[in-house]
Amino acid sequence: MTSSGTIPIGELSRLTGCNIETIRYYERIGILPAPVRRGRFRRYDTSGVRRLAFVRRARELGFPLDTVRTLLFLAEGGGHSCEQAREVAEIQLADVLAKRADLDRMAVVLGDLVQACGAGDAAGCPLLEALSD
Amino acid sequence: MTSSGTIPIGELSRLTGCNIETIRYYERIGILPAPVRRGRFRRYDTSGVRRLAFVRRARELGFPLDTVRTLLFLAEGGGHSCEQAREVAEIQLADVLAKRADLDRMAVVLGDLVQACGAGDAAGCPLLEALSD
């Protein structure tokens, strides 16, 4: 047993639900550290798995990768963690709410237009005419 | 007056709220036809203005550029316009609703975490711990 508890990238991918190419991409841009290798093959231990899982969860909340970097740093005990973490989360929340508001507006308009097109009586398509103004 | 009713790209930009670089980009990828030129300068007439306005409105509803192409074609009287227009709008609506649902989920989680971090009593940051699992 040279490195008993370690897994190859494929298994890390399965464990975390993260694409292999994405894992290598994260390594390239410094989100994940270059792991130990057995020959040419990357080998990940539990800390590697935990770190990637962290990244995935952060990404699921929509945090951009640059912010994920900050969150990783904070999670490793950098500075006034909770305070700063809350700050970036607030910014992210505001961003999410703004995007949702945009989508809401789109959904209303699209819903109306689909409806109007469904009840197709009048000459001309309501949808196409709305776009043509 | 060689071409009285035509305007330069800057004015088209102002009229439609569409960036000059974006207008040229649309031309490059075939969303807009190459306009008449006065010397080296693009000149747009009312049909150019209307076409770009159409594109902008479609983009505001989130239609991808490829679909905008289809919509333009339909608006110019291609085939069973209204039926097909409704179909693409339904797909777009479904997409918008799915994205909104994603954002909703994010907003709930982020809201909770921001809240939990605000009431900072316990040791450890709730947000960072949620990401660390």
Place this chain on the structure above:
DNA sequence: CTTGCATCTGTAGTCGCTACAGATGGTAGG
């Protein structure tokens, strides 16, 4: 021996712009 699998590196493509750099031509002011 060969087939298949997992992995490797490196590069290019996606989408919808945006941001330059560097050239060109016309007008207005000194």
Place this chain on the structure above:
DNA sequence: CCTACCATCTGTAGCGACTACAGATGCAAG
């Protein structure tokens, strides 16, 4: 007449977050 400025031009590269190859390598099973 010269200079400054303005709008426009072309062409290319960058963004964010991946994704999709192509082509090499090495190992184990049939």
